[in-house]
Amino acid sequence: MNNNYLIIRIQRYLNGELSREEMYELEREALDDPLLQDAIDGYRLQQRVSHRQLSLLQQRLADRITQQTKERHAFYFGWQRLGVAATACVLMVLVLVLLWMRNHPDPQRGEKEVQVELAVPQAVGIQALPITGMAFDAEPAQGWKAFNAYLAEHMGNELPKGEVLLAFTIDEQGRPAAIRDTEGAVAELLAEAKRLLDNGPTWKGNTGKIKLIFR
Amino acid sequence: MVEQSEQYLLTAYRETGNLQLLGRLYEPYMPLVYGLCFKYYKDEAKSEDAVMQIFESLVAKLRVHEVSNFKSWLYTLARNHCLMDLRTESRVSTVDIEEHLVESDRLLHQQYEEPITEERLALMESCLEELNEEQQRCIRLFYLEQKCYKDVAAITGYDLNKVKSYIQNGKRNLKICMERKQE
Numbered sequence: 001m002n003n004n005y006l007i008i009r010i011q012r013y014l015n016g017e018l019s020r021e022e023m024y025e026l027e028r029e030a031l032d033d034p035l036l037q038d039a040i041d042g043y044r045l046q047q048r049v050s051h052r053q054l055s056l057l058q059q060r061l062a063d064r065i066t067q068q069t070k071e072r073h074a075f076y077f078g079w080q081r082l083g084v085a086a087t088a089c090v091l092m093v094l095v096l097v098l099l100w101m102r103n104h105p106d107p108q109r110g111e112k113e114v115q116v117e118l119a120v121p122q123a124v125g126i127q128a129l130p131i132t133g134m135a136f137d138a139e140p141a142q143g144w145k146a147f148n149a150y151l152a153e154h155m156g157n158e159l160p161k162g163e164v165l166l167a168f169t170i171d172e173q174g175r176p177a178a179i180r181d182t183e184g185a186v187a188e189l190l191a192e193a194k195r196l197l198d199n200g201p202t203w204k205g206n207t208g209k210i211k212l213i214f215r
Numbered sequence: 216m217v218e219q220s221e222q223y224l225l226t227a228y229r230e231t232g233n234l235q236l237l238g239r240l241y242e243p244y245m246p247l248v249y250g251l252c253f254k255y256y257k258d259e260a261k262s263e264d265a266v267m268q269i270f271e272s273l274v275a276k277l278r279v280h281e282v283s284n285f286k287s288w289l290y291t292l293a294r295n296h297c298l299m300d301l302r303t304e305s306r307v308s309t310v311d312i313e314e315h316l317v318e319s320d321r322l323l324h325q326q327y328e329e330p331i332t333e334e335r336l337a338l339m340e341s342c343l344e345e346l347n348e349e350q351q352r353c354i355r356l357f358y359l360e361q362k363c364y365k366d367v368a369a370i371t372g373y374d375l376n377k378v379k380s381y382i383q384n385g386k387r388n389l390k391i392c393m394e395r396k397q398e
Contacts, residue, residue, distance in 0.1 A: 065237075
């Protein structure tokens with residue numbers, strides 16, 4: 001079936017240019033072909049077949065088809081541009097994060113440093129040093145290490161820095177007694193040092209002298 | 216021959232999406248589709264646009280659907296496009312929907328052609344008797360005496376458009392009658 005030929009037949013049919021046999025033939029075809037029937041009805045309504053109109057339609061179709069290749073290019077460039085834009089965005093975010101990190105040191109890292117200091121004995125903030133010689137023979141019943149650990153655990157908060165020198169005797173129960181300041185320490189530190197000694201572990205020996213360093 | 220190359224174009228387009236192929240398939244039908252659209256829209260610009268819109272739906276649909284009879288499939292698609300469009304515009308014009316629905320059904324029945332036997336001829340004759348007078352006269356003149364619509368109109372004195380619908384409806388009734396009697 002040649003459709004160009006068909007459209008000419010339709011045109012001639014509507015213009016009454018076909019012979020009776022040809023008219024019959026087309027009518028017969030149309031009865032079995034609803035598309036043809038509707039097309040004939042349409043052209044009859046339009047009262048003409050415009051070949052110019054039909055070739056314009058063909059032109060539109062041809063334009064639409066060539067558009068596909070252009071569209072593909074447009075899409076290609078579109079994706080490329082999007083890719084560049086996305087990369088630029090990611091880079092910018094990275095730079096911003098780096099800048100921010102430089103200006104704001106990681107708070108977590110600071111915390112870690114504090115923990116390391118705490119792990120070192122000096123960091124407890126207090127240390128007891130034995131002063132030996134003369135008649136001072138006292139030492140903590142559990143040893144200096146345990147005594148320092150006790151001090152670190154029980155020392156009060158917000159004490160000023162400084163040193164306290166204490167001399168004391170040890171009674172029968174091993175408790176320090178007659179605690180006195182030998183150097184004239186800050187009252188606050190002295191009171192704290194006495195409290196720590198009074199409540200602290202037992203001692204061995206008869207008399208003792210220690211230096212407490214509050215850092 | 217035509218159907219073979221159509222089948223080739225359909226398959227090739229479905230696989231590649233190349234619009235050149237689809238264009239070759241659609242172009243021969245454009246004049247018919249335009250005529251069909253004009254029948255429904257009664258507007259040249261709208262019909263032209265519809266021809267292109269129908270092409271666009273082919274672009275999408277033929278990548279997915281496997282179509283065996285392109286012409287009848289295209290007919291249904293194009294007609295539905297126009298009818299849906301008119302419905303959404305809620306400007307229901309003077310379209311006799313029932314008549315058109317039956318016409319599209321006919322395509323389905325067209326697939327098989329039974330051999331004509333004496334028995335079928337007798338059956339047809341008895342069914343012809345059952346048609347109303349106008350339909351019967353027009354059918355006889357058209358199918359048996361092979362007169363064109365114009366001649367039928369001249370002989371019977373009916374209006375040309377009436378002749379057309381008598382024949383269309385007569386043919387439909389005949390078919391229904393014969394199917395009923397055969398069972």
